[in-house]
Every structure is written in structure tokens, then in C-alpha cells.
Amino acid sequence: xxxxxxxxxxxxxxxxxxxxxxxxxxxxxxxxxxxxxxxxxxxxxxxxxxxxxxxxxxxxxxxxxxxxxxxxxxxxxxxxxxxxxxxxxxxxxxxxxxxxxxxxxxxxxxxxxxxxxxxxxxxxxxxxxxxxxxxxxxxxxxxxxxxxxxxxxxxxxxxxxxxxxxxxxxxxxxxxxxxxxxxxxxxxxxxxxxxxxxxxxxxxxxx
Amino acid sequence: xxxxxxxxxxxxxxxxxxxxxxxxxxxxxxxxxxxxxxxxxxxxxxxxxxxxxxxxxxxxxxxxxxxxxxxxxxxxxxxxxxxxxxxxxxxxxxxxxxxxxxxxxxxxxxxxxxxxxxxxxxxxxxxxxxxxxxxxxxxxxxxxxxxxxxxxxxxxxxxxxxxxxxxxxxxxxxxxxxxxxxxxxxxxxxxxxxxxxxxxxxxxxxxxxxxxxxxxxxxxxxxxxxxxxxxxxxxxxxxxxxxxxxxxxxxx
Numbered sequence: 001x002x003x004x005x006x007x008x009x010x011x012x013x014x015x016x017x018x019x020x021x022x023x024x025x026x027x028x029x030x031x032x033x034x035x036x037x038x039x040x041x042x043x044x045x046x047x048x049x050x051x052x053x054x055x056x057x058x059x060x061x062x063x064x065x066x067x068x069x070x071x072x073x074x075x076x077x078x079x080x081x082x083x084x085x086x087x088x089x090x091x092x093x094x095x096x097x098x099x100x101x102x103x104x105x106x107x108x109x110x111x112x113x114x115x116x117x118x119x120x121x122x123x124x125x126x127x128x129x130x131x132x133x134x135x136x137x138x139x140x141x142x143x144x145x146x147x148x149x150x151x152x153x154x155x156x157x158x159x160x161x162x163x164x165x166x167x168x169x170x171x172x173x174x175x176x177x178x179x180x181x182x183x184x185x186x187x188x189x190x191x192x193x194x195x196x197x198x199x200x201x202x203x204x205x206x207x
Numbered sequence: 208x209x210x211x212x213x214x215x216x217x218x219x220x221x222x223x224x225x226x227x228x229x230x231x232x233x234x235x236x237x238x239x240x241x242x243x244x245x246x247x248x249x250x251x252x253x254x255x256x257x258x259x260x261x262x263x264x265x266x267x268x269x270x271x272x273x274x275x276x277x278x279x280x281x282x283x284x285x286x287x288x289x290x291x292x293x294x295x296x297x298x299x300x301x302x303x304x305x306x307x308x309x310x311x312x313x314x315x316x317x318x319x320x321x322x323x324x325x326x327x328x329x330x331x332x333x334x335x336x337x338x339x340x341x342x343x344x345x346x347x348x349x350x351x352x353x354x355x356x357x358x359x360x361x362x363x364x365x366x367x368x369x370x371x372x373x374x375x376x377x378x379x380x381x382x383x384x385x386x387x388x389x390x391x392x393x394x395x396x397x398x399x400x401x402x403x404x405x406x407x408x409x410x411x412x413x414x415x416x417x418x419x420x421x422x423x424x425x426x427x428x429x430x431x432x433x434x435x436x437x438x439x440x441x442x443x444x445x446x447x448x449x450x451x452x453x454x455x456x457x458x459x
Contacts, residue, residue, distance in 0.1 A: 014274060014278040017274065017278065018278060018279055021279060036315075037310075037311040037312040037314070037315040038312060039279065039281055039284070039312055039315060039316055039319070040279070040280075040281050040283070040284040040312070041284075041312075042279075043279050043281075045275065045315070045319050046315065046318070046319065047318045047319060047321070047322040048322070049275070049319060049322070049323075050271060050319075050322035050323050051269075051271040051323065051324070205270075205271035205274050205275065205323065206270070206271060207269075207270040207271070
């Protein structure tokens, strides 16, 4: 293939992005049966996958397989809680420079239960670390009630921002996670904190 | 009313594009043309089939969209390219449903494009069945309207850009002589019109065994194993034409 603008193909982060979008299709469409269209039958992307988004992607260091990933959106730009689910926050959705939204928290299905747990803990640790290094003081997000029960037990300061309301696949609610000096000790206390063994790629669609 | 300024602009841009000696010059000429016509981006795609397949894509899409569209190799399922196989002139993307039905995935692709900085566009298609598919698109950002007064200019410039791309890529040389004998060709033609070997035998006044033998030898000459592939090969080679066949099976 001749391609005049080869930058897009040569950029190293692109393989990781590609693997993440494919894993998101497998997890959210195939496994969790979310009602989302797939692109080319292979990838899950929506309008929030745009130049504002940042991605934390964990890859297997040996074969660069996708293990886990999450999307971060600034709450100063369009995001799910502010634009699609504001009714989940009766007091208004938190927003600002220091508030980022976590969405598409994705654990690759092609790994054992132990590997999944390890990847999950590394991704949670990487999220906390990313916030501490980038001036993020609060994460917000939307979760199914069952998943919220897990998130709030990780050891960080996590609270519901409103009542659980019916979603397309069970009750959902908005949550906020405060990130401060107590976050890492909290994650350590519960054993969630896991130093990075996987390869972390910070993906972005922005130039 | 004919705008003389548009005529001069068309001539100038066409001259620059058809004179581009390398892909870099073509890129620069198209970027300039897009800007002069009031568009933000362009993309010139040319896929050669037949003989050795090869593709060319020259574009200045926003990087986020390039990462998605090219990085995820989504062009094969792009609804705009599909519509291009059914359009005789350029068309605005917002009218794509005049040409093909859109699936949810198609709409999502267009939503994602919009979020990554590509809103509406105007695509000039050229489809040479069996040889190539070319398209030249001029696009605007999500908050900009298409420069409607420039679409006729874009139509001509796009066509000239596709022709230039074909010059770069080369076209498979037409076969100097038919792969099939005239009798074999006739059998394939009637076969494409939906006739059985027995019916073809009656039409041509030869035996059914002879028809079967002609079709077998025709398959051997194209190294294909079934009648439908044989028909496609003859169509793509231009030994039979779509219009030769169409009236015989056109649904009511």
C-alpha cells in the first residue's frame, strides 16, 4: 500500500490503539451485549473517541497483546456523564480542569482469572498514578451497581454521586473518586496497588 | 450564470494536478485545490485490481481521523466508497442515503469521523469494474458547510485527480486477444443470462455436451472452478458487458 501520509501507520502507539478498540468490541459488544455498533465488525469506537481522549493501555510485555485499557475524557469537553447521563447526578456532574472521566474500563477476555485480576489491579494503580502525575484530583464515571460495589472497595476514596437508576442492562449510577495523598496508601492497604509489570502505553488520537 | 472566475480556477487547479510529477507534488496540488475551493481536507484513493492489486491514498485528513480510518483499515467498509460505486457524479456525504442504505455501523463511522474533525464532504467517484475504483473527496470540518458554489469545480478537479492517480498506479494492460474463443464466449454470455446448458444448446443449435465442454474449457482458461467465477472473469475482462446481461434478469 502506498500511503502519502505514512505517519499514521508508522506511529508506535497505533498498534496498541488498534488492539484496544478490538478488545473493546469483544468485551462490550460480544460479552456484555451492550447495544453499540461495531466498526467493520471488528472495532468499538464512539464519538468520544476523539482528539480529547487519552487512553491508558496495558500490553503484555512479551507479545504486546492487549491486557487492559481505559479511556479518559476531560470533563471540560463532551463526555458521557455531562452529555448523556447528567440525570445520574442530582447535584450536577462534577467538572473542571482537574476532573476527568473514566470510561470503557476494559479487561481483555483472553486471559485467565488470575491474569485478569492482576491486569485490573495494575490498571487501577496506573490510573491513580496517572492522576497524581497529571494534576487530576477527581475521576468520575458511570458504572453498573454491581461494578460500583467492586470499585468502591479498591481502597481509594470512591463515592456515589447520586442514586442508582435503571439502565439498559440493570441499575447504573455515577461515581466520583477523589485522588490525593491518601490514594496510594489506601490502594496499598487493600492489596489493590500493584506495581506495573505490564507495558503501559499512553495512547492518544490527538496529534 | 457561468462564473468566469470559476472557469479560470478550474483550469489553473487542473493544470497543477495533471502536471504533478510525483506523489508529493500531487499532495501539494490537491491541498492547494482543496483550500482554494473552500474545503479543509482532501483524500484521493485509488485501488487497482486485476493483475497486481495495489492501492494509493493521498490525503491531509486530521491526524485523529487518519489514525482511526487508516490505522484501523476501515476504508473497505466505508459507506462513502460503497456509494461511489453507484453514483455517476460527485455527491455530498449528507446525501449518501440517496445511493445506498446506511447501517448503524455506517452511521457510527460518520459520527466518529465528525468527532475527529471531518464533517461533511463531497466525493467524486470513478468505478472501472474489473480494473479500479478511484475516489477523490473534499471535506470540511464538523462546523463548516460545504462550499456549495464550488461543487462543479470540485467535480472536475476530483475527476482529473483520479486520472492522475491512475497514471501513477498504471492500469493493467488490456489483453491483446480474448481469453475465450467466440463459441466459449457465447456460452458464457447465455450462462450469465441465466440459461442452462440445455437451453444454451437449443439457442445456439449445438448439442448440450458441446455446451458443457465449451464451458469447461472456458473455466480451465481462467483457472476457475465454478460458473459464477467464470462469468465474473468474463465481465471484468470486458468479454461480456453488464448491459448484455442486465435486461435478462432485471427484477421487476
